Amino acid sequence: MTITPTTSDDDLLRRMRAGDAQAFAALYRRHQAPVYRFALLRCGSADTAADTVQEAFMGLLTGRLAFDPLRGSLPNFLFGVARLLILKQEEPRRRESALPEFDEDDSELACEDACPLTRVLASEAAEEVRRALSRLAPHYRDALILYELHDLSYGEIATICAIDIGTVRSRLARGRAALAKALRAHALDTH
């Protein structure tokens, strides 16, 4: 049976589980880029982002991660898995920093990740926004990346981040404000 761009994810998953390598390759090629871009913006490291994508698809392949089509789409499931993998990776660093209670307004939670200053994008303007984004608190970053870069709805972001829609809305508003402030400050510094 041939695989076309209209072949559904469910069909590809079924064929993948039956041992069809082409179906797995098609599934990977269809979804790898958005997951990688999300992970790259979320953690700021190309290596960590690549590991995240690999681990997410390995989980799908081995059945360690149980995807249920009734609970959402495959891309959103993969975003959720990537987010959890990155959170898990950040866990030791968060514990070391021994911050007090989680605070929605606490911009100091910003992750000093891998190396946010390491250049990732060719465009200077885009790179500047990416760096400012990488300095935001992780919970703002999640919402901003998924909404602004991946065009997901509040409902989808709420499911991926396991929060309610009201929290998504507030995190987006605060995240945008923090990002705008950081970019303004950077513009003032450079002039």
Add this chain to the structure above:
Amino acid sequence: MHHDDTPDLDLQLAQLRTGMAGIDTPRYVEQALMHAFSAQFAQRQPWYRRLGLLEWSAAGIGALASVAVAGLLLTSPHLSNRLHESNALVRIDNGAAFIALDSFERIEAEPAPRLVETEVPRTMLAALGLPATPENAGDAVRAEMLVGAGGEPLALRLSSLSFN
């Protein structure tokens, strides 16, 4: 969401979207995943599905070669005669063994054969197809050797041989 409050930010986010547009996961990730896929499904498949084209080709060539050799042995009259001859080289009868060391025609044609008493190591007899055990492998067996006029060995007769 209405973004009139931060028009510059919308423009900057659009620049980020453009900058990220062509970025894909490094190629090695796909290669690693496909390798993992092959390994996982190779374990689940029965042995005959795990063999690749190369292995099946080698097995087929081996089988064909075996059939060809067997056919050659069965159809060649020369080789067939040699087999029958070799079957006749050792004869065991009532505990005594007769071992022809040359062809029966040559033995029958010998004008003046002589019998010579001798001793033969069991290891040599084992090489001729007679039974030997680790316990008696070092022993020697008394034998009568038929030799030609020129002293060449023609046959052996073993009368006191124990085959146990």
